[in-house]
Amino acid sequence: MIQANDSGSDKILLKKVGVIYSSGDTAITALDGCSLSVRANEFLCLLGPSGCGKSTILHLIAGFLEPTSGSVLINGRKINGPGADRGVVFQQYNLFPWKRVAQNIEFGTRLQILSSEERRTIIAEYLELMELTGFERSYPFQLSQGMQQRVGLARAYANDPEILLMDEPFASLDAQTGLRMRELLLRIWNGKQKTIVFVTHDIDEAIQLGDRVVIMTRRPGRIRKEVLIDLPRPRPKDFFLDSKYAQLRATMRSVLLDE
Amino acid sequence: MRRLFLNEIRNWSSSVLGIATVVCVLSFWQLLSHWRAYDVHLVPPPGVTATAFLEMVKNGEWFIDVGDSLARYLVGLLIGCFSGVMLGLLTGRLQLLRGCVAPILDFCRSTPLISLVPLFIVLFGIGFKEKVLLVGWGVLFPVWLNTQAGVLRIEREYIWVAKSLGVSDNRLYREVVLPRALPFIIAGVRIGIATGFFALGAAEIAGAFSGVVFRAYYSHQMFRTDKMMVAILTIGFLGILCDRSYTFAMARLVPWWKENI
Numbered sequence: 001m002i003q004a005n006d007s008g009s010d011k012i013l014l015k016k017v018g019v020i021y022s023s024g025d026t027a028i029t030a031l032d033g034c035s036l037s038v039r040a041n042e043f044l045c046l047l048g049p050s051g052c053g054k055s056t057i058l059h060l061i062a063g064f065l066e067p068t069s070g071s072v073l074i075n076g077r078k079i080n081g082p083g084a085d086r087g088v089v090f091q092q093y094n095l096f097p098w099k100r101v102a103q104n105i106e107f108g109t110r111l112q113i114l115s116s117e118e119r120r121t122i123i124a125e126y127l128e129l130m131e132l133t134g135f136e137r138s139y140p141f142q143l144s145q146g147m148q149q150r151v152g153l154a155r156a157y158a159n160d161p162e163i164l165l166m167d168e169p170f171a172s173l174d175a176q177t178g179l180r181m182r183e184l185l186l187r188i189w190n191g192k193q194k195t196i197v198f199v200t201h202d203i204d205e206a207i208q209l210g211d212r213v214v215i216m217t218r219r220p221g222r223i224r225k226e227v228l229i230d231l232p233r234p235r236p237k238d239f240f241l242d243s244k245y246a247q248l249r250a251t252m253r254s255v256l257l258d259e
Numbered sequence: 260m261r262r263l264f265l266n267e268i269r270n271w272s273s274s275v276l277g278i279a280t281v282v283c284v285l286s287f288w289q290l291l292s293h294w295r296a297y298d299v300h301l302v303p304p305p306g307v308t309a310t311a312f313l314e315m316v317k318n319g320e321w322f323i324d325v326g327d328s329l330a331r332y333l334v335g336l337l338i339g340c341f342s343g344v345m346l347g348l349l350t351g352r353l354q355l356l357r358g359c360v361a362p363i364l365d366f367c368r369s370t371p372l373i374s375l376v377p378l379f380i381v382l383f384g385i386g387f388k389e390k391v392l393l394v395g396w397g398v399l400f401p402v403w404l405n406t407q408a409g410v411l412r413i414e415r416e417y418i419w420v421a422k423s424l425g426v427s428d429n430r431l432y433r434e435v436v437l438p439r440a441l442p443f444i445i446a447g448v449r450i451g452i453a454t455g456f457f458a459l460g461a462a463e464i465a466g467a468f469s470g471v472v473f474r475a476y477y478s479h480q481m482f483r484t485d486k487m488m489v490a491i492l493t494i495g496f497l498g499i500l501c502d503r504s505y506t507f508a509m510a511r512l513v514p515w516w517k518e519n520i
């Protein structure tokens with residue numbers, strides 16, 4: 001188990017974070033004494049049943065939410081709201097329906113400061129990577145759900161944040177596209193050195209992608225177990241034939257089912 | 260492709276059905292009068308109404324009425340929409356201001372417009388200005404309230420995504436908050452188009468000497484029920500025309516509007 005500590009090498013650090021959502025008389029403890037550290041350039045997967053506070057952790061790191069207790073640090077400094085250094089991909093409400101595909105992708109500030117020519121190159125590059133070439137002038141409502149999700153991914157990647165926060169980004173894609181998008185994500189992560197926090201409820205996805213998988217308990221969310229995925233990278237397409245994989249999978253399953 | 264074609268047929272056939280129904284109702288009405296089922300002097304049949312219409316077109320009366328009414332209506336509509344959107348954006352954004360004007364807003368929009376006609380005449384005198392302002396008043400509130408709701412109801416996810424892309428407050432307002440409110444504003448203006456006609460009606464029954472609603476009242480007093488029917492049908496037709504051209508234009512100008520967000 002990796003202990004969260006104060007050392008400067010942590011890209012993201014959660015120290016005994018508690019989050020209580022209160023509305024009227026009812027208060028729900030979403031997170032309770034949650035400590036977690038993510039190294040720079042690490043690919044971390046958060047795994048757990050729905051309602052376990054995975055997304056809450058993501059929202060804390062993104063700066064959408066302030067912890068009720070404890071603190072959240074990025075590069076050793078306290079977070080002050082959302083910023084372009086931390087890109088997000090949600091499952092829903094990703095795209096602005098009033099902007100065309102290309103306008104959605106170029107919305108990020110890091111693209112806005114570039115010359116229009118550089119911007120066009122980057123947009124074309126991501127359109128091609130996401131298999132969206134020819135749709136740059138379409139509105140989101142004219143695209144399938146899977147295509148919309150790919151535009152959301154393109155926009156997050158194109159703004160080139162140091163940290164990518166992803167909330168089940170491939171859940172709405174068909175199996176084949178999901179496979180390609182996972183490979184692409186790994187390629188981008190490899191090439192550009194990003195820190196990724198990836199929320200999922202899919203054990204296989206977590207093992208395929210992560211350096212480390214953090215398994216959470218049902219509400220109130222606590223960290224139950226951390227599993228190091230010491231499978232070699234790049235992971236071959238048949239990584240699931242590896243006996244180590246079967247072992248990891250069995251461990252995680254038993255932790256999740258133990259709930 | 261096939262579905263598109265079917266939709267086309269469905270749209271086309273529904274408008275044909277609509278027109279067919281109108282023709283049926285008019286024929287039935289004509290038959291009723293033919294059978295003397297009611298006093299035709301009180302409510303003239305379509306044939307007599309059509310003759311009256313031709314007479315009014317020939318002597319130019321119809322064009323003057325429609326022109327005067329439309330001028331009052333359209334200028335008032337513009338004023339009402341513009342001020343409604345501006346006020347809605349302000350009160351949508353500034354919570355303090357919203358709290359301050361809420362009681363006045365509620366009072367004004369629940370006061371029947373027709374009871375305000377004397378006040379407007381006292382304030383602005385009888386004439387074009389008073390009538391335009393009455394129409395503007397009728398349009399103002401639905402536009403204002405819808406705009407305000409549109410600004411307030413924005414999903415937090417849109418704001419989150421924009422801020423995570425590093426967008427400044429100014430761009431956030433212009434490129435996210437405003438466009439998100441646009442479907443609400445479009446709906447508000449559509450209601451305003453209808454309430455504007457109510458207001459025009461109120462404005463033209465007192466202190467008017469021309470206009471379609473004036474014509475209906477005046478003809479009634481002169482026992483010219485045929486001309487009264489022409490005026491009533493004209494105002495209804497103008498209402499439909501305005502609403503249809505507005506939704507037609509919006510569907511083309513804002514293609515993403517109807518696709519729900």
